[in-house]
Amino acid sequence: MHSLxxxxxxxxxxxxxxxxxxxxxxxxxxxxxxxxSDSGLRLAVKVVHAEHAxxxxxxxxxxxxxxxxxxxxxxxxxxxxxxxPDAERPWMATLFIDAPTLADRVRERPLDAAEAAxxxxxxxxxxxxxxxxxxxxxxxxxxxxLMAPDGVRVIDFGISRPADSDLRTETGxxxxxxxxxxxxxxxxxxxxxxAADVFAMGSVLVHALTGHGPFDSDSHYxxxxxxxxxxxxxxxxxxxxxxxxxxxxxxxxxxRPTPGALLLELRAAAYPTxxxxxxxxxxxxxxxxxxxxxSSAEEDTHRRVRLPSTGTNPARRTRRLATATAxxxxxxxxxxxxxxxxxxxxxxxxxxxxxHEAPARGADLxxxxxxxxxxxxxxxxxxxxxxxxxxxxxxxxxPGVLAARLNPADGTASWTVPxxxxxxxxxxxxxxxxxxxxxxxxxxxxxxxxxxxxxPVTGALRWHKDxxxxxxxxxxxxxxxxxxxxxxxxxxxxxxxxxxxxxxLGGTGALWAVGPEQPxxxxxxxxxTRSPDxxxxxxxxxxxxxxxxxxxxxxxxxxNPLGTAQGxxxxxxxxxxxxTGEVVRIDLGTHAVRRTALSVPQSQAEATVGPNGVVYVxxxxxxxxxxxxxxxxxxxETAVSAASRPVADNGRxxxxxxxxxxxxxxxxxxxxxxxxxxxxxxxxxxxxATIPAPVVADGRVFGAAPDGTVFAVxxxxxxxx
Numbered sequence: 001m002h003s004l005x006x007x008x009x010x011x012x013x014x015x016x017x018x019x020x021x022x023x024x025x026x027x028x029x030x031x032x033x034x035x036x037s038d039s040g041l042r043l044a045v046k047v048v049h050a051e052h053a054x055x056x057x058x059x060x061x062x063x064x065x066x067x068x069x070x071x072x073x074x075x076x077x078x079x080x081x082x083x084x085p086d087a088e089r090p091w092m093a094t095l096f097i098d099a100p101t102l103a104d105r106v107r108e109r110p111l112d113a114a115e116a117a118x119x120x121x122x123x124x125x126x127x128x129x130x131x132x133x134x135x136x137x138x139x140x141x142x143x144x145x146l147m148a149p150d151g152v153r154v155i156d157f158g159i160s161r162p163a164d165s166d167l168r169t170e171t172g173x174x175x176x177x178x179x180x181x182x183x184x185x186x187x188x189x190x191x192x193x194x195a196a197d198v199f200a201m202g203s204v205l206v207h208a209l210t211g212h213g214p215f216d217s218d219s220h221y222x223x224x225x226x227x228x229x230x231x232x233x234x235x236x237x238x239x240x241x242x243x244x245x246x247x248x249x250x251x252x253x254x255x256r257p258t259p260g261a262l263l264l265e266l267r268a269a270a271y272p273t274x275x276x277x278x279x280x281x282x283x284x285x286x287x288x289x290x291x292x293x294x295s296s297a298e299e300d301t302h303r304r305v306r307l308p309s310t311g312t313n314p315a316r317r318t319r320r321l322a323t324a325t326a327x328x329x330x331x332x333x334x335x336x337x338x339x340x341x342x343x344x345x346x347x348x349x350x351x352x353x354x355x356h357e358a359p360a361r362g363a364d365l366x367x368x369x370x371x372x373x374x375x376x377x378x379x380x381x382x383x384x385x386x387x388x389x390x391x392x393x394x395x396x397x398x399p400g401v402l403a404a405r406l407n408p409a410d411g412t413a414s415w416t417v418p419x420x421x422x423x424x425x426x427x428x429x430x431x432x433x434x435x436x437x438x439x440x441x442x443x444x445x446x447x448x449x450x451x452x453x454x455x456p457v458t459g460a461l462r463w464h465k466d467x468x469x470x471x472x473x474x475x476x477x478x479x480x481x482x483x484x485x486x487x488x489x490x491x492x493x494x495x496x497x498x499x500x501x502x503x504x505l506g507g508t509g510a511l512w513a514v515g516p517e518q519p520x521x522x523x524x525x526x527x528x529t530r531s532p533d534x535x536x537x538x539x540x541x542x543x544x545x546x547x548x549x550x551x552x553x554x555x556x557x558x559x560n561p562l563g564t565a566q567g568x569x570x571x572x573x574x575x576x577x578x579x580t581g582e583v584v585r586i587d588l589g590t591h592a593v594r595r596t597a598l599s600v601p602q603s604q605a606e607a608t609v610g611p612n613g614v615v616y617v618x619x620x621x622x623x624x625x626x627x628x629x630x631x632x633x634x635x636x637e638t639a640v641s642a643a644s645r646p647v648a649d650n651g652r653x654x655x656x657x658x659x660x661x662x663x664x665x666x667x668x669x670x671x672x673x674x675x676x677x678x679x680x681x682x683x684x685x686x687x688x689a690t691i692p693a694p695v696v697a698d699g700r701v702f703g704a705a706p707d708g709t710v711f712a713v714x715x716x717x718x719x720x721x
Contacts, residue, residue, distance in 0.1 A: 076126030103142035117270035122152035196252035202248025210236035372711035373411035437475035438494030463497035513561035610648030633671035661706030664718035674718025681707025
């Protein structure tokens with residue numbers, strides 16, 4: 001990897017809690033650095049130039065960029081993970097997408113007609129998603145389009161503007177990149193709307209097909225004149241695409257097609273024989289704001305260059321434990337479980353987050369009453385709560401709250417144990433859910449390094465134990481295992497906190513999973529340790545009562561254990577680029593290994609195994625894939641990014657979206673059957689690299705959202721969410 005840190009002076013070492021590793025690119029607004037979150041997410045962190053940080057107007061502009069990017073982040077953009085527009089050097093962290101820009105791609109060779117049609121369909125879908133939340137990008141150009149393996153991504157919202165922003169364009173200021181600007185951006189910059197992005201898309205397609213734009217000139221003034229007065233030069237554009245491109249480049253915004261109409265046309269051009277390819281195109285979602293309102297904003301953008309592969313250890317991203325019994329892992333200093341980030345404001349279904357909805361009369365009706373409540377309060381750290389289920393109650397932790405017991409019927413708290421005053425607060429750190437072990441409830445206050453055991457009925461403290469930094473707690477029947485990435489495990493009696501045994505069960509980067517309770521009350525602990533070169537893994541099964549080895553299997557690939565089902569241990573195989581390419585099953589009786597390949601490897605994926613042995617893998621792009629014993633069963637493009645770990649229960653698959661939506665999917669056919677409104681919130685505490693997986697119990701689905709709420713919906717009626 002090429003690092004410019006040694007070549008340039010004045011770069012900060014950190015942005016918030018993220019250590020800046022190298023420089024990806026720079027522009028007029030700031031410098032983009034590579035960084036890695038505690039959970040292993042690779043991030044692109046944009047830090048504004050020092051001279052801009054002292055300019056109040058610039059800070060307002062940067063806040064606007066963060067707000068715009070956060071509102072549109074989804075399957076077609078680089079999602080916002082964290083940001084601090086009020087820092088001494090304002091910064092914003094988005095997911096890093098290791099892909100060349102369209103400009104890079106065209107420098108190698110122009111696209112052919114089919115490639116350009118697929119590109120155009122992706123851009124149309126991206127613009128539809130951007131416009132539906134009332135944002136106009138205003139600077140769509142080849143260098144702001146990433147050619148990711150699983151689809152295009154539109155980046156850099158430095159001059160975009162939400163329709164409800166009251167920041168105004170500076171008089172006489174040229175906003176945009178002239179060869180890709182619409183006539184109205186030169187003539188009426190305060191009246192620029194979504195149609196300007198469609199015009200830019202037409203110019204981008206001409207560039208992709210020919211290597212030049214429809215209004216090329218060495219002079220920006222001549223370009224501006226041609227854009228306003230001349231017809232576009234479509235020389236070299238294939239006849240199959242020329243009429244579509246020409247309509248995009250109409251002078252009158254009203255004459256340009258909508259992104260939804262373009263999506264249908266370009267899908268048909270890209271896949272001319274496939275009616276089925278058109279069938280899955282989702283209908284446009286209702287805009288959250290009035291898209292007809294004009295948008296305007298200030299300029300400046302950054303350039304992102306492709307980062308060469310560095311062979312990042314995929315275990316860093318998958319350093320979390322998933323079990324067949326949905327057991328939760330506690331960490332002493334960071335995030336745990338399956339999580340995500342950011343979003344958009346809620347709609348009519350959202351209640352004031354400090355109030356509880358009254359339960360309906362009658363037990364059956366009360367069981368279906370939705371509610372939302374706040375656990376904890378504002379302050380340093382992340383606002384997202386984390387919850388787990390134990391018989392009869394939902395248990396949650398949150399900023400300022402070590403644990404709280406919530407009534408599943410209405411969300412009222414039976415008791416709340418505050419975070420100890422001496423606990424260190426880690427900026428940006430994520431809460432971890434309390435977990436049941438034995439007859440007690442275990443929880444670790446974020447950043448405290450102290451495991452505390454409580455009575456689940458009263459919340460009374462029973463014992464506590466100091467933990468080394470980075471230790472994870474794995475509840476396993478009547479014991480809790482304290483495990484580390486070095487492969488060491490210590491078994492502690494859950495009732496007393498006393499150590500039962502301590503052994504090295506795995507190697508560096510070990511990944512852990514616990515099987516379900518057997519009829520005889522026993523369980524197995526599974527440990528996967530990859531070889532130094534990542535070519536193979538040693539998968540071991542241990543008796544957690546004694547730490548005795550039960551069996552061991554060597555298999556190729558870096559294997560991440562998910563849990564057990566139908567007589568097998570299920571794992572995902574992850575390559576050096578953090579892409580999940582296979583589902584691996586080890587038979588618990590014969591120890592035979594079976595592999596099922598994904599048709600398309602999924603980047604930075606989360607996965608779970610259902611009780612029937614079907615594995616559900618959701619990529620960071622939002623693609624959710626169901627994998628059966630010998631083949632893929634279905635694939636759904638959810639249009640969300642960095643979703644939580646999926647949860648399979650009673651014929652459905654659930655996942656939390658980055659903007660606080662809960663998604664419900666039919667496990668049989670991959671059809672979206674319900675989703676809640678977004679729950680994003682505002683402020684520093686609502687940014688997070690991780691968001692908990694939903695909890696399914698008691699006829700409800702419980703979720704925790706970036707706005708700080710914990711909520712419940714009726715599992716039997718996802719269409720009514």
